[in-house]
Amino acid sequence: MDFTIPEDTQEIINALKQFIEKVVIPLEEENHDLLYNERNYYLEDGRRHPKVEELRKIVRMESAKAGFYTMLGDKELGGEQLGPITALLVAEAINKFYPNRKLIDQVIIPSPFTNGLTPVLRGLKPSLKEKYLPKIASAEETLCFGLTEPDAGSDVWGIRTKAVRDGDEWVINGTKQWISNAPYANYCMLFAITNPELHAQRKGGISCFFVETKSEGFTVDSVIATMGSLGGDAAIITIDNLRVPHENVIGEVDHGFTKAIHxxxxxxxxxxxxxxxxxxxxxxxxxxxxxxxxxxxxxxxxxxxxxxxxxxxxxxxxxxxxxxxxxxxxxxxxxxxxxxxxxxxxxxxxxxxxxxxxxxxxxxxxxxxxxxxxxxxxxxxxxxxxxxxxxxxxxxxxxxxxxxxxxxxxx
Ligand SMILES: Cc1cc2nc3c(=O)[nH]c(=O)nc-3n(C[C@H](O)[C@H](O)[C@H](O)COP(=O)(O)OP(=O)(O)OC[C@H]3O[C@@H](n4cnc5c(N)ncnc54)[C@H](O)[C@@H]3O)c2cc1C
The missing domain is CATH 1.20.140.10 (Butyryl-CoA Dehydrogenase, subunit A, domain 3)
Known part of the structure; x- marks a missing residue:
């Protein structure tokens, strides 16, 4: 048995540490009062201060340029798909040397399936991939993953958000809760019931929609201040007669969960x-x-x-x-x-x-x-x-x- 860290992975970890030391730490030091005083970091309503968001965007985009942001992302979507051993060791290294830093965790490398080049996006229609992926890969734009609801967490089949077909569009209504990055995201991978009968039998009937968060009918109601913080990253969303084109269904209609598992x-x-x-x-x-x-x-x-x-x-x-x-x-x-x-x-x-x-x-x-x-x-x-x-x-x-x-x- 060989437990040596693969050479390529070690090189990535070394490069990542250099990137953090050269690009991220100086930025953190320059903005220490903003980043490490919660009264400055969050606004009254619990959202991160726009200046914090600007800094996060700078780091994200620099990380994308350096190749870190997409290295674990799906190959099919333009990532490097470096695999679970590297993903594990990179996450270990970042948090062993730089834990609890505001511009590092979930910024340099996005959350593996709820943001960035998540495998969920494999199911996007080719025309939408062309339209949206470049800005997601360059980290200019971000995503959130809208599955959990007030009455459905562990038991995801309990979701109530419904989508009803109307010609070439779907009309969606419901509430989502605990959606990470929702207050800041450009897009949401939104799950809704499209076939109540299949859903009642827990055999399908749930679809995943690619939604622009600035669309009418998509509202981030409030940020959930979490665990000793004045604000948070996750939010409650109201979906009120949100109209989404049929082509924005990710993967097959009624089989949204198969995408979630990816x-x-x-x-x-x-x-x-x-x-x-x-x-x-x-x-x-x-x-x-x-x-x-x-x-x-x-x-x-x-x-x-x-x-x-x-x-x-x-x-x-x-x-x-x-x-x-x-x-x-x-x-x-x-x-x-x-x-x-x-x-x-x-x-x-x-x-x-x-x-x-x-x-x-x-x-x-x-x-x-x-x-x-x-x-x-x-x-x-x-x-x-x-x-x-x-x-x-x-x-x-x-x-x-x-x-x-x-x-x-x-x-
Ligand atoms: C910080 C944070 C970020 C999140 N981000 C996202 C996100 O981006 N997108 C998203 O869709 N969701 C997100 N979630 C939601 C998360 O997935 C749910 O909170 C989680 O699945 C638990 O669901 P719940 O909170 O409704 O708890 P419940 O499901 O209500 O569970 C309550 C308690 O009952 C226990 N329990 C439930 N069922 C059983 C059982 N069968 N046997 C034994 N015990 C059981 C649970 O373990 C728990 O202890 C996030 C949550 C948090 C806290």
Whole structure:
């Protein structure tokens, strides 16, 4: 078995670090007060300040020029499609060296299936690909993924948004909730019921529409301020008699979920990589602090209970990292999607990062709670990770169902 990081991947990681150091960090430093004071970062209504959006756009577009923004994107759409092992290791590296930065995560590389050259867009008609993809690939324009609703999260079949055909158009009505990037996106991949009978049987009947967010009938009502922040990235959307041309159906009518599934695995693996990287950053900080902070006449690193916490973090990270790498290898090398393994990895890694941050804060004592050390920002990020892209419970459900159907393999 060879666990060496592939040379190409290592080169990408090195180039990415150089890009961050040369382009992003100076921009962050110049705009520190805007980016790292939430009262400046968000407007009253919870949206990011337009100047923050400008900075994000600058970084996105520079990243696209340098080839990072689209490197994980679908080949068919003009991306490099570098594959799950690279996606995982890149996410790990970014968050191991630069966690909790405002212009890095989800800016340099977009969320794998809800933005950028997401595989969902494979289903766009050729004329629409020609029209929209160039600006999506150059990162001038962004997307959001409109599936969740007030009464439908884990149980996506519970959506109520309806689309009714009217000649060459569809008329859509409904409400969406928790849609990331919705307040800023140019386009939405919007899911709606197109065949109530099929939908009632949970056999289909849901279609995906490519929608311009500036269209009449598409309104971002409010931003959901999330987890200790004055604002957020996700929003509630009202769809009121929104008219969408038939040609904007992504993929086949009534089979929108098959499009949603494309890329979702990369998303889960990317999240796992982020957790693995960020956890390593927190542990490094805890190890360093334990060696300089003294109590009872000696560094706290010499107290066994502190050593215990450090060792437990290391075991957790090692287990998470290796299971994620194995899973990425499995996705890359097998024809069948390893759904059970992806679920185990997403649930484990997102829970592991919470445990590691909790201990890292504990090792820092009062300092761990100060905003200055950014451990609390990581702790909030970690808590958030267990909900989107399938909750921990839904992933356990997938794992258990798979085992109960007879899949007891671990290789
Ligand atoms: C920050 C953030 C960003 C998001 N971005 C997007 C986005 O861009 N686009 C989008 O469409 N959605 C997005 N979502 C929505 C996300 O996918 C849902 O929040 C998630 O699927 C959970 O749904 P819910 O919140 O309705 O919880 P519910 O489904 O109501 O679940 C409530 C609780 O019940 C548990 N539960 C539910 N069913 C079962 C079961 N069968 N067995 C055991 N336990 C169960 C859940 O695990 C949870 O603990 C985002 C969410 C967040 C928090």
């Amino acid at each position: 890329g979702i695995n990369n998303g889960r693996l990317g999240m796992s990589g982020k957790c693995i990287g960020s956890a390593q950053w927190a542990l490094k900080k805890a190890v360093e602090y334990a060696q300089i902070r003294k109590t009872f006449g000696k560094p706290i690193a010499e107290h066994q209970m502190i050593q215990n916490m450090i060792a437990e973090c290391a075991m957790d990270i090692y287990a998470a990292r290796n299971m994620a790498l194995h899973c990425a290898w499995k996705i890359e090398n097998s024809k069948k999607t390893p759904a059970k393994e992806i679920s185990m990895v997403k649930a484990y890694c997102t829970e592991m990062v919470g445990r590691v941050y909790d201990k890292a804060i504990q090792i820092h004592g009062g300092m761990g709670l100060s905003n200055e050390l950014e451990l609390e920002a990581g702790y909030r990020m970690a808590r958030l990770m267990r909900i989107p892209d399938g909750t921990s419970e839904i992933h356990r459900r997938t794992v258990a169902r798979s085992l109960l159907k007879g899949d007891l393999t671990f290789s």
